[in-house]
Amino acid sequence: MKKIEVILVGAGNRGKTYTEYAIRFPEEMRVIGVVEPQKRLREEFAARHNIPQNMQFVNVEEFVKAGKECDIVFNCTLDNLHYETCKALLQYKYNVLVEKPITPKKEELLDLANIAKKNGCFVAVCHVLRYTPFYQSIKRHILNGEIGKITSIYMSECVKVGHFVESYVVGKWKSEEECGSPFLLAKSCHDTDLMCWLNNDTEPEQIASFGDRKIFLPENAPVTHGERCTSCSAEPYCKYSVLKALFKAGWTARIMNDIDKPKDEITKEDIIEHLKVSDYGKCAYTNRDLMDRQNLIVKFKNGSIGTFDLIGAAATGNRHIHIVGEDGEIFGDHSKSTYCVRKFNFDTYQSTDEWYDVSANIKSDHGGGDDGLVRELIAYLNGDRSSVSITKLSDSINGHLVVYNAELSRKTGQIVRFE
Ligand SMILES: NC(=O)c1ccc[n+]([C@@H]2O[C@H](COP(=O)([O-])OP(=O)(O)OC[C@H]3O[C@@H](n4cnc5c(N)ncnc54)[C@H](O)[C@@H]3O)[C@@H](O)[C@H]2O)c1
Known part of the structure; x- marks a missing residue:
């Protein structure tokens, strides 16, 4: 090699x-x-x-x-x-x-x-989720024909509150105007990619999407709020204080990159000083353009339907999936790396469940996807074509088109057809 x-x-x-x-x-x-x-x-x-x-x-x-x-x-x-x-x-x-x-x-x-x-x-x-033991094993069951032809895929992602505040309320992806990406694209082009990859016997045909920003609005701020958490009298009881998101939820890695000091020398006081002058420190209720929740329904050309819910600022951060095929179902919980393959027997009209736990195969962040991606990429560049996950640019287009068209649907209130 x-x-x-x-x-x-x-x-x-x-x-x-x-x-x-x-x-x-x-x-x-x-x-x-x-x-x-x-x-x-x-x-x-x-x-x-x-x-x-x-x-x-x-x-x-x-x-x-x-x-x-x-x-x-x-x-x-x-x-x-x-x-x-x-x-x-x-x-x-x-x-x-x-x-x-x-x-x-x-x-x-x-x-x-x-x-x-x-x-x-x-x-x-870098659609790292395709390389996780969880989604990769599910893809193999589908390829083996264990649940038959897919008729429906339901997926959801909840973004835990600390992560949401750090990344999508005050951090790098807080505003589409600034970073270029709406919430659905920044957070969940992974999920729309997974949907199209798992169901790639067909292609998306039509889409509808709803989304809104309802939590992070100036009218919801505590009455005595200030412009920055570091000088705000409401901070101790504010749900979305950035101090809590960074120090209690542990989301300090990204802000540390913005502080001009070697990482191991950065103190809590340095971070607080940075919050006094940077956008990270501005009130979470500042009016911005990002959704705090969005969903979408895709009709595929073969009649199958994909549904996805993206929910920001939830108590738990996790992804769930439920795929229904003509001969069975697969449903699973990504955070636990466990899923069930339920096969339906058309002679007995009974189903049998087989549970899988692939958590032992996780060796890196993103459910094992970070290392998985690099490992399979190296193999691919060495001529190995056995990966079920490796993404060429042309394979990733549909997942991105789903997001672009979902945004068009959300903004216009129309069902959008893929051209
Ligand atoms: N695959 C995933 O699961 C996943 C997770 C988080 C973020 N992301 C994506 O990864 C990307 C990077 O995110 P990050 O958190 O590492 O950001 P980051 O800000 O930590 O890193 C970006 C780096 O690019 C550098 N840079 C800026 N302009 C440049 C230029 N012209 N040429 C070369 N370098 C330049 C910056 O100085 C910075 O060091 C983003 O697009 C983000 O959406 C992907």
């Missing part, structure tokens, strides 16, 4: 997570370069992976002009940078692994797919 050489674009949270694989499995993968505008992050990353000065770059333009070779570039920049950075990489014929969402705009997605095809580039997407 050839050792895969990777160059990372964007040495933030996700980029560091995927590339740690090279530290744990140095015989399989090596990180040979980094593109990162923030000096401290670039240097820390270069030190971690022993990357020489001439393989450290400040931006993608500088990198592509340098003409360095590698097997694949991991593009782990933020949502609204994916299009321009991927376009430049594909024009220079690099293979790319890009973070989800690929891009918030349909025209850009199709443009990237065309450039990749024209230049013969392989593009994979």
Whole structure:
């Protein structure tokens, strides 16, 4: 097996997570370069992976002009940078692994797919859930025909309150206008991708979607609230205080990247100082444009129906799935990595249940998906085509089109047809 050489674009949270694989499995993968505008992050990353000065770059333009070779570039920049950075990489014929969402705009997605095809580039997407033992085993039961032809898929995702506040109320994805992605795209293009991947005998045909922002509105703020949690007299009893989301729920990793100090030297006081001046510290009830819940119903061309509920600020963060086929059902709880395959016997008119617990196979975050993705990608680049999960860009288009059309439906109040 050839050792895969990777160059990372964007040495933030996700980029560091995927590339740690090279530290744990140095015989399989090596990180040979980094593109990162923030000096401290670039240097820390270069030190971690022993990357020489001439393989450290400040931006993608500088990198592509340098003409360095590698097997694949991991593009782990933020949502609204994916299009321009991927376009430049594909024009220079690099293979790319890009973070989800690929891009918030349909025209850009199709443009990237065309450039990749024209230049013969392989593009994979970080739909890490496809690589979890949970969803991967469910996919295998479907491929084995154990529940017959799919007639219905019901899926849900609840985002736990601390996570929701940190990411979608005050953090990087708090506003579509700023980050480019609506809530459904930022959080759940994973789920719409799973729906289309699990049901890929067919394609989406029509969609309807509802969504609203009902909690995080100025009129719901405590009467004595201030502009920032750090100076707010209502903070001790405010449900959505960012101090609680960061320190009680433990969501401090991302804000620490914004503080210009080595991570292990950052104190709680440094974070509080940052909250006094950054958007992270602004009241959760500030009026913004992101939904706090949204659902969708997709009718597929073969008549099957997919339903998905996304709910922000819930007590528990989790995903559930219930797939009904002509010969049985599969239902499961992602957080426990357990699911049941129920087969219906048309002779006895009875069903039998078989329960599976795949939690022992989880070796990394995202239910095992982070490592699973990198491991299967390395195998793929070595010519192994056995993965049921590996996503080429063309395979990921439907899941993204579901989100774009759901947004169109939500905004117009119309049922939208896929063209
Ligand atoms: N697959 C998943 O489950 C999952 C989970 C969380 C986030 N994400 C996605 O991963 C992406 C990255 O998120 P993150 O939390 O790591 O963000 P981050 O802010 O921690 O990292 C992004 C990095 O990109 C760098 N950057 C900015 N401009 C750049 C440029 N022009 N060229 C190169 N680098 C540049 C930033 O300095 C930063 O270090 C986002 O698109 C996000 O939506 C995916």
